[in-house]
Amino acid sequence: MKRKTGQFIATDENGRRYTILIFRNIVKAGTFENPNKEVEGIGELKTFEGMAVNRLEKGKYQIVPTGIIVQSDSPDAP
Numbered sequence: 001m002k003r004k005t006g007q008f009i010a011t012d013e014n015g016r017r018y019t020i021l022i023f024r025n026i027v028k029a030g031t032f033e034n035p036n037k038e039v040e041g042i043g044e045l046k047t048f049e050g051m052a053v054n055r056l057e058k059g060k061y062q063i064v065p066t067g068i069i070v071q072s073d074s075p076d077a078p
Contacts, residue, residue: 001025001026002023002024002025002026002044003023003024003026004021004022004023005022005023005024005040005043006021006022006076007019007020007021007022007076008020008022008072008074008076008077009072009074010061010070010071010072010074010077011070011071011072012068012069012070012071013069018047018048018063018070019047019048020045020046020047020048020053020061020070020072020077021045021046021047021048022043022044022045022076022078023043023044023045023046024040024041024042024043024044025040025041025042025043025044026038026039026040026041027039027040027041043078045061045078047063051063051064051065051066052064052065055078056069058077058078059071059072059073059077061077
C-alpha cells in the first residue's frame with residue numbers, strides 16, 4: 001500500500017513552480033508485541049498532476065515525461 005508522506009515545491013529554470021508529492025510504500029511489520037506496526041519502505045516522487053519524477057541528487061529532479069529539470073531547497077525535498 002502506498003501513502004502520501006509529504007510534498008515540496010520545485011522550480012524550473014523559467015521560474016515555473018511544480019508541486020512534487022512524496023509517496024512511500026507502507027509495509028506491515030507486525031510483531032507479537034505490536035501486531036499493527038507499519039514501516040515506511042521505498043519512496044516514489046510524482047508531480048501533483050501524476051507525472052513520474054526522478055531524483056537526480058538532493059534538491060535536483062527530472063520530470064520524466066517532459067525531461068524538465070527542477071530544483072528545490074525545501075527541507076522536505078529528499
